[in-house]
Amino acid sequence: MSVASEQSASTADRWESPQADRAVRAKPIFLPFLKTVAPWLGGLFLLAATITTLDWALGWDMQVVSRARTVFALVYMTNLIRYVVAAGGAFLLFYVILWRTGWITPIQKKLAAAPEMRREIFYSISSLTIFAGVGVIVYLGKASGVLQFYYGGNPLVDYYFWFSVVAMIVIHDAWFYWTHRLLHTKLLYAKVHRIHHQSHNPTPWAAFAFHPVEAFVQAIILPLAAILLPMHPLTVIFWMLYMTGMNVFGHLGFELFPHWFLRSPWRRWHNTGVHHNMHHRCVSSNYGLYFNFWDQWFGTNHPDYYAEFERVTAPRSKGGDAESA
Ligand SMILES: [Zn+2]
């Protein structure tokens, strides 16, 4: 399917078909993945290897180089654990246990095929390398005094701490919406964001399935925000917990909010699983991450969003019944 046809997906053809499932199985995954990530990750490793070699060969013995390596390894492992626990846990609970009980129905007619999930895992694992690289940028920014992190005391009893957690979430939400709109412009969509949109029926494994450039754009908001917003390390952990939860929820393939959730305008400010699932099917609507403000203010909610949520969460819904949407 061409970019143009993906961008203009109509309401009539947005639902997954059995043919689409067979096409996924036939599509090669590993070579396109290597072609996309190898130049970027190769460049990153070349840069790291050059600095390490110069440090060793010229006898600089710079502490910052060895610490940066440790930071990279620590951030990579922490993020890998975060991904495996959150995405793997959600997959185990919803796709392996609950779905088989028949108590829950997926948002789309069928669950994604195994090759789709393998592709999502490949890209997510490669994104963790970029996140670890941004971890090194945060370390260097902190060491040079450009980024404002503070320590000590019990932050949980401090009003500023809770303000900083909310502020970080609101800032990231705005950053995500506008960079996401930018990623949907013709060139950036074709070159970068299309990787994430290869999942028409996303699973929790798609939480970090980005092109390396998109992974960088998403992660760099932390050091950018920390230039002006003083943060305790716990602020970052709280924000990451909410971010990971919402990311997995948006790609879960099942709706968790109750049937009545969107009936009050006061609750419509928060996004649902259906919201981002529709973004993967319809492409050119529903751009928001945590909140629905930006989509409401700029008229980018899909016109069928509320009706689709009602259909998916209806008590007797069998899920994926396109005609009733
Ligand atoms: Zn997505």
Ligand SMILES: [Zn+2]
């Ligand atoms: Zn998108």
